[in-house]
Amino acid sequence: MSKEEKAELEGSYNVNVPEAVVQVLATPGRLCGGVSMSNHFSGARSHGAPQDTEMDVAWQELMAITELQEFEVSSAGSYETAPYQTMEPMAPMGGYEMAQSHSEAPPVVYGTADPYNGCYPQEAPVRHSVSSHAEAMYGGHPDSQLNQRMHPVSSHSQPSHVAPREQMNMFGTNQGHRRANAGLSQDLRRHMLWTTHGQSSHARPADDLESDSGLSLGSSPPLASPDNPVSGAPGCKSLTYSDGEPDSMGDHARRAHIHYSMDYQSQAHSYLHPGAQPSYFSTQPTLSQPSAASPSMKPDPTSLSNLHMDSGESSRGSSQYNMYAKPQGSISAPASISRDERQAVSLKIPFQMEKIINLPVDDFNELLTQYTLTDTQLALVRDIRRRGKNKVAAQNCRKRKLESIIHLERELHQLQAQREHLAQQRAEFKRSLAFIKCHLTDLYSEVFSHLRDEDGQPYSIDEYALQQTPDAPANSTAAAAATTTTKVVLHWAEIGGLGVVVAHVVVVISSAAAAAATPAASTSTTVT
């Protein structure tokens, strides 16, 4: 037994009865001795915004030159007024190829640097359509190789349906719009990807803008419609998507109305990744390989239908899309822009998502005052901020929850270990107690053997018994009892560790007349 255990036992078994009074009562055969133990177990941007960098300006200039040289977008009408259209390079999306049909400009390699990082270059020439940009950017971009690595199938075996999944991802694997925006399934997005600007025969009211269930949606008027001055910028003409109004529109109707512009995507990218840090799309395989893309640029129904087949997104409002199977074998799904980002793009919110979400209230309000925003834009910005913060909060909350679970589990293990330890102690104490009882019995017998009555005869163990009582040396209890009872006062104490009990026995036998106890016998016994 360790010292610690001994000490613990000592403390626990410390008999605080240094002077126990043992009375020999006329109660034959009864041992009333008790051991008192106290158990004390311890244990227990923005386009035009001041933030535009030199790089952006340089890039815009470069792009302007490029436009003059190569890009002649006929139907630029829809893009010319779109302030954020120069963002495409940020998004190496397969969808670019589609848009490229507009301007069949030869690929221009700009190198690997991403000049668009950091802002929404609204000043950039509106004409240079996404397609041209995309081509220019990705025609020889190293990412294309990455793309091939990541999606060999899309670049080789499936020219027309290049990485549908990737495209889908470009629009965001963000599940946010799944619920309220259930209407827009990934197949639709993909459909949009394959849709060229001129194809949009129907301009559907802003999609996501209303998709948001709850708060802001109700207050947000239909937007993003070509007819809508607010958000229906020309650039958005073909950008409508069906995230919102989940069930109000039939599947065919929805598809007919959904025309997602590539510019949109790129813009969204810019929103999402204003900074120079790698964006979701930075690693996104570029689907710009002309060979693979060109065939699909034709909005043939087959392609569209095939696209739809890639959709596996199921949502409350678009369960009918589930008929389309998800493509198999796609590599890891790259991140995509969120609904909020798309909405921000569609409404031309002049701020970066990051700022909207992370700026302090005062700075945020100040930022709002710097721009003239419509109520719709304002509502969207506030929603974006709210959702963005809540998203972070939810992440933190879950993180804490996990940490809490881990902590509780750890604590549980500790408590279990402690319980085991205590159980062991209990067993030891039991053994010790049994041991002590045993020796007490021996002591009892020994004491008894030393007792003699008036006649010098030993007391009969059958007729007398020793009884341990609280200390009462020569006081009222002992004395009073002494008047009528022959008594024995037993002093004993534990002075050592376990296994060593020294009992100092003082036997006092008084006569009926004795007023005070008189030691008649004294014995000291050491028991080991």
Next chain:
DNA sequence: CAAAAGTGTCATTCG
């Protein structure tokens, strides 16, 4: 295909 895990969003509460 089902279940579990992961994620975003909303509603609500609280400071």
Next chain:
DNA sequence: CTCGAATGACACTTT
């Protein structure tokens, strides 16, 4: 009253 954080609940996606 507003704001932000926290969190339960829900729907949806991903694994």
